[in-house]
Amino acid sequence: MKLPRIFYFAFGGVGTLLLSIAAIIFYFNQKANNQYTHIEGVVVRNQFINGMSRPIITYSWEGKELTYMSTTYTNPPAFERGEKVELFVNPSDPDDVYINSFSQRWLAMTIVGGIGVVFLGFLALFHYLSQR
Numbered sequence: 001m002k003l004p005r006i007f008y009f010a011f012g013g014v015g016t017l018l019l020s021i022a023a024i025i026f027y028f029n030q031k032a033n034n035q036y037t038h039i040e041g042v043v044v045r046n047q048f049i050n051g052m053s054r055p056i057i058t059y060s061w062e063g064k065e066l067t068y069m070s071t072t073y074t075n076p077p078a079f080e081r082g083e084k085v086e087l088f089v090n091p092s093d094p095d096d097v098y099i100n101s102f103s104q105r106w107l108a109m110t111i112v113g114g115i116g117v118v119f120l121g122f123l124a125l126f127h128y129l130s131q132r
Contacts (some may be wrong), residue, residue, distance in 0.1 A: 011123035025109040027100075032098070036088035041068065041099075043079045048122030053077040059087055061094040068097040072104055 019127055041059035044067075051071035068087065072078075078101065080084060090096035098104050 003074060007126055010124065011119050011126065015116045015119030015123060018112050018119065022113030023108045025112065029105055029109065033089060033092070035090075036096075037086050037091050038100070039087050039089055043081055043083045043085060043086045045081055046077045046079070049074055051075065055079040055085070055099070057085060057087065057097075057099070059089070059097070060088060064094075066094060068095075068099075070099060070104070072099075072107070074103060078103060 005099040039059055039061070040102040041057040043057050044058050046071065047056055048055040052075050054073045055078065057068045057070070057079075059068065060098045088098050088100060
């Protein structure tokens with residue numbers, strides 16, 4: 001059974017695109033990790049919206065008390081009130097912050113890259129089955 005070329009282009013193209021996006025996310029994550037300043041913040045509360053929560057964190061930067069509201073919502077809450085968390089702060093823009101946690105640093109890359117691997121796996125399976 002010979003597969004139409006559209007399967008190869010669709011699965012190969014989507015898989016390659018998703019793995020490329022995961023690689024770009026990884027690159028910028030590592031670049032930020034190397035250029036941003038590592039500081040400690042404290043979770044002051046969790047904001048709940050539709051059963052999901054995000055931490056609100058205070059941190060000090062050059063003598064100023066700043067607040068960061070995470071863009072990642074989780075259920076159950078990822079952090080407890082009063083918990084200390086490691087933050088990465090952009091020295092040239094102290095409002096550009098992210099938390100050193102799996103969900104903040106690696107979740108998007110893992111999901112996009114994982115789906116890309118699945119697409120390329122299906123492509124390899126289709127190719128194998130069509131050669132039999």
